[in-house]
Amino acid sequence: MARRQKRSWGATLTIVPFWVLVLGAYVGTMVWTVLISLTSSKMLPNTQFVGLAQYTRLFATERWNIAVHNIAIFGVLMMILCLVIGFLLAAMVDSKIRAEDTVRTIILYPQAISFIVTGLVWQWMMNPTVGIEKAMHDFGWMGFSFDWLVTPDKAIYALVLAGVWQGSGLIMALMLAGLRGIDQEIWKAARVDGIPTWRVYVSIALPMMRPTIVTAVVLMSLSVIKAYDLVVALTSGGPGLSTDVPAKFIMDFFFNRSNIGLATAACTVMLIFVLVVFTPWFYFEYFREKNGSR
Amino acid sequence: MSKIATDLGRDAIIAHREAASGQISVSVRDLVIRYGAQTVLDRMSLDIGRGEFLVLLGPSGCGKSTLLNAIAGLLDITDGEIWISGKNVTWDEPKDRGIGMVFQSYALYPRMSVEDNMGFGLKISGLPKAEVKARVAKAAQVLQIEALLKRKPAELSGGQRQRVAIGRALVRNVDVFLFDEPLSNLDAKLRAELRVEIKRLHQDLGNTMIYVTHDQIEAMTLADRIAIMKGGIIQQLAPPHEVYNKPCNLFVAGFIGSPGMNFLKGRLAIAGDTVAFDIGDLRIPLHAYERSGGPLVDGAEAVLGVRPEHISLGDAASGDDGGRRFRTPGRVEMVEPTGADTMLWSKLGAQSVTIRVSADVAYHLGDTITLALDLNRASLFDAKSGERL
């Protein structure tokens, strides 16, 4: 008993710095952001309280509404495609591992991980000034244009394509870990039962991977909401506003347009969205898994 | 008259059984299994009779699961053939071999109900819905899990899960059941319960069953024949009583029985046609021992194996039994009550022996006793080869 007391003290002490960090860096800045969004701050933060005026302005801003619309298309398409492609890739690698002897597994894992790296490469390839188009022009084919990025109604799909390519590697790695975690005796039982391999993946493995899928969806949603670097690298939100997203909107209003009040209001809207949509889902899933019921 | 009739009837049944057991259900022929450079099974051959309950028993890593998986068709075999019900199935998929299999981890499909777990394979094979339902209901009735059909595996106890897994094999209406340590994940009480259930199932269905375990109690209670394996080689293939009473080598003798057989190290002393066994200056005459045919060499090192229950305690002058028992004085060095029996520890020569005695009589440390070794039921092994002599 005494020993346990002592150990838990040690544990508490170890955790203290992290709590300070979490409370200060995360919660503190969040609270600050929300507070600023209630003021009339322009270039510098001030304390003139204006209630929800910034929010009213935000929702009346055409550019914000376009950004929200864009992120919805981008998010839904990317998540669905990433999950499907990630799962298919993982199933391919997994079935290959099961067919080979255990030693080869070690060689297959890096191959799987390399998809993630490929995602980054894709981002560069799509970029007109350094990617495929540039290469073709350098080869002398000046007429070549990979113009999705510069055509307003296609640019968002180019963004999805790049996002999927970049994201499905990580999703595959997650799904592969999930598939590898499935008891090999279940595979044997299914074989004795005469269930075709694809059917085992769809009807038995996929339902078992619910926690993995939840994790994947949560991770992807976060990266969708934060989607900034991808947009800046590929399109800078253009042409026009056709690939503008909330994160880009916020950065612009923060640093280029010097409108901190509006930017923090947008931040707060995103925060509330995340909390409202994901927290209950996340908790529900994890709570159920922990209880082992279902 | 009626006695003759019943005798005839019984003979007919026995004759029928013998004819039936003469039929071979599963035949493993010159089976070789290699994983890379490691040869797990090397030219193994084994015939299992129709309706037989064969237990593969051995320490872990000896290749039991490998053999079972090879019979099931779950792994690629390097060489050899597998025949089931008179058909060469070496290249057939598991589903086409007429087998059902039950695994240690239950291997149920976690997100499916009990009903679907049992019926999914049948549904996939294109069996009509009504037929699937009927078979599942029948199996559920046999296994007494009718009330659980709508539940998910996570809502079942270990014993119930394993029943469902057995049910999944049952609905396939197959000739051969394969079990891979089905009870190893259960606690002792459930294990005993389900063991009886499996035995009853075998008696009712009469299917061929091949059962892998490392638990000798399971092997002894369930098996028609036990195949004791070590290092990928079947050491002895015989009915339980024979494996127990006439182990063919030191490994089998030591593996079967708990607490284990007493092994007394000594030398053979042969003079004319009398054989004796010398432990130090103690000479044990062996004329009551049934030899198994191995050559006896004067002065050769040997091991005399005596099970704890084949040493009784009596007084030195008790009646003559034709030299079947060898008596020698000893002293109680430790008392270990186990409930039904009590284990006593004593010395014979300078070597420690355990004796199983009834718990009714109280023994105390230091008591002087007379050990009576039943040589008729003892085993004699060559010390070098370990083979039974």
Ligand SMILES: Nc1ncnc2c1ncn2[C@@H]1O[C@H](COP(=O)(O)OP(=O)(O)O)[C@@H](O)[C@H]1O
């Ligand atoms: N997939 C595999 N790859 C390599 N070696 C294996 C594989 N499966 C089993 N083995 C080896 O084969 C031997 C027998 O294994 P197994 O049949 O599972 O033993 P048991 O079931 O008797 O405990 C072990 O030495 C094990 O290391």
Ligand SMILES: [Mg+2]
């Ligand atoms: Mg095993």
